[in-house]
Amino acid sequence: MRTGSIRLFKIFGITVYLHISWFLILLFEMSSRGHYYSSEIWQFLEIVALFGIVLIHEFGHALACRSVGGSADTIILWPFGGFAYVSPPWRPGAMLWSIVAGPLVNVILIPVTVGIFWLTVAPHVALTPHNFLDLLLNTPATAGNLGRFLSRVVLINIVLLIFNMLPVYPLDGGKILWSLLWFVTGEGLALRIASVVGLLGSGLLAWWAFNSGQIYLMAVSAFLIFEAVNAYRQSTRLMMMSKIPRHSQYRCPNCDQGARVGAFWTCANCSTHFDMFASHGQCPNCHASFMNTEIRCPECRAVSPVSHWFAAATVDPIDQPKS
Numbered sequence: 032m033r034t035g036s037i038r039l040f041k042i043f044g045i046t047v048y049l050h051i052s053w054f055l056i057l058l059f060e061m062s063s064r065g066h067y068y069s070s071e072i073w074q075f076l077e078i079v080a081l082f083g084i085v086l087i088h089e090f091g092h093a094l095a096c097r098s099v100g101g102s103a104d105t106i107i108l109w110p111f112g113g114f115a116y117v118s119p120p121w122r123p124g125a126m127l128w129s130i131v132a133g134p135l136v137n138v139i140l141i142p143v144t145v146g147i148f149w150l151t152v153a154p155h156v157a158l159t160p161h162n163f164l165d166l167l168l169n170t171p172a173t174a175g176n177l178g179r180f181l182s183r184v185v186l187i188n189i190v191l192l193i194f195n196m197l198p199v200y201p202l203d204g205g206k207i208l209w210s211l212l213w214f215v216t217g218e219g220l221a222l223r224i225a226s227v228v229g230l231l232g233s234g235l236l237a238w239w240a241f242n243s244g245q246i247y248l249m250a251v252s253a254f255l256i257f258e259a260v261n262a263y264r265q266s267t268r269l270m271m272m273s274k275i276p277r278h279s280q281y282r283c284p285n286c287d288q289g290a291r292v293g294a295f296w297t298c299a300n301c302s303t304h305f306d307m308f309a310s311h312g313q314c315p316n317c318h319a320s321f322m323n324t325e326i327r328c329p330e331c332r333a334v335s336p337v338s339h340w341f342a343a344a345t346v347d348p349i350d351q352p353k354s
């Protein structure tokens with residue numbers, strides 16, 4: 032997932048990567064925009080501001096996920112948006128908070144950016160909705176490069192917030208829909224509904240982008256469709272898994288959900304299918320050990336060695352190896 036990304040810095044234990052395709056966007060933007068500013072440097076600063084707003088939005092997700100006991104150590108900034116690789120505990124409440132915290136950052140930024148814009152451009156004019164919209168959308172050249180730049184920052188933040196809150200999975204709004212439904216229907220069916228709504232929404236967006244010839248938006252909707260299809264597949268897995276009983280002792284070290292009972296593993300040595308947990312991390316046929324093998328939690332998607340799933344285990348007579 033970090034292929035083609037440049038490591039920028041690490042803060043609060045979270046490493047931030049920038050995907051190189053950002054430079055394409057930068058080139059495209061720098062060359063295609065008209066003469067909104069009297070100097071190119073402001074065009075560049077506008078892109079840096081967009082980058083900064085996306086970044087702190089992602090930090091909102093990552094830090095909220097940590098605050099409920101989840102793990103988050105990577106943020107990648109793609110041209111299609113930022114991604115905080117978060118694994119919150121597998122509970123609807125923890126999931127909801129980890130998602131809501133991103134858009135919440137943009138909500139908090141509204142009064143901050145509006146305040147700075149207003150104090151810079153029209154400190155003596157009353158801040159009414161009419162005055163505000165007029166000055167924001169038609170910032171006069173007399174406001175200078177700084178005034179025009181600040182109006183764009185206000186707009187970028189609001190547009191990002193509105194777009195992100197569309198109930199189209201995998202956008203934040205779609206994930207919020209998923210977490211809310213999860214309280215009522217369980218995670219599998221909730222994800223199924225959210226992914227179908229996401230497919231319909233991103234399909235509409237693609238249709239609209241195609242008809243209006245907006246190439247960037249077409250690429251974004253293609254990405255959204257791809258992710259919604261993946262989520263649909265995951266919902267099928269989750270719905271199937273919800274019927275399978277769990278081992279009470281062996282738990283995912285990240286989300287604390289018990290491992291499912293069943294012969295889901297295939298021995299790399301002798302091709303025997305076996306239950307990793309019932310046979311204590313070894314193949315019941317050839318006794319190859321898999322204690323250090325990294326496995327992915329089917330629910331929170333976190334990867335950890337088998338031995339860590341055993342860490343919480345005490346004596347479980349049912350699950351002793353039969354050797």
Ligand SMILES: [Zn+2]
Binds near residue numbers: 088195
């Ligand atoms: Zn977000």
Ligand SMILES: [Zn+2]
Binds near residue numbers: 285287288328331
């Ligand atoms: Zn897990």
Ligand SMILES: [Zn+2]
Binds near residue numbers: 298301319
């Ligand atoms: Zn074997």
